[in-house]
Amino acid sequence: MSDGDRALESRDDPLRERLISSEVLRRSRILEFRIDTIESADGHRSTRDIAGHPGGVCVVAIDPDDRVLLVRQWRHAAGQALLEIPAGTLDREPDGSIEDHAGAAARELEEETGSRAGSWRYLGAFYTAPGFTSELMHLYLATELEAVHAGGLQPDEDERLELQPLPFDDAVAMVDRGELPDAKTIAGLLLVARLRARGAT
DSSP, X not given: OOHHHHHXXXXXXTTOOEEEEEEEXXXXXXXXXXXXXXXXXXXXXXXXXXXEOOOEEEEEEBXXXXXXXXXXXXXXXXXXXXXXXXXXXXXXXXXXOBOOHHHHHHHHHHHHHSEEEEEEEEEEEEESOTTTBOOEEEEEEEEEEEEOOTTOOOOOTTOOOEEEEEEHHHHHHHHHTTOOOOHHHHHHHHHHHHHHHTTOO
């Protein structure tokens, strides 16, 4: 279905909520926090607390030894360190547009793992928490990895990361045991595992 078809279908959806007004409470480097007043098809009005987000990318990166590259980092909101696939936020350009997600995926892979991929495959996109944020996460599979030595991209100044490559099957088993509670990591690993089982990777 094309974007135009989706927009037309959305306009005809009986569940569609019409935006009446929007009050921006705060804008940060990444997020825009606002209260939207909406009107449902039956005329009822209510408010929605929204965190506007430019979107992000995440990468299932598999090296020549069939290890998936995971990064461990402290997540303040979760109150713990999480083991995750490499990921990052799309940058806003000076004109307000959002950067291309393919380029962002390559940048995040290099910054967080010190690797570049010779082969890329786009696996699709998903909303991370559509009840309150517009963040759309783009998922990629990266293979034919090579380490970047001198002059490679580095993590952002506020990022503290530990690279932890794991055999792909071991990482999927950790998902099955509930040991990787990060949603994008669960989605990415299980989707790639399903594609591999069908011989589609």
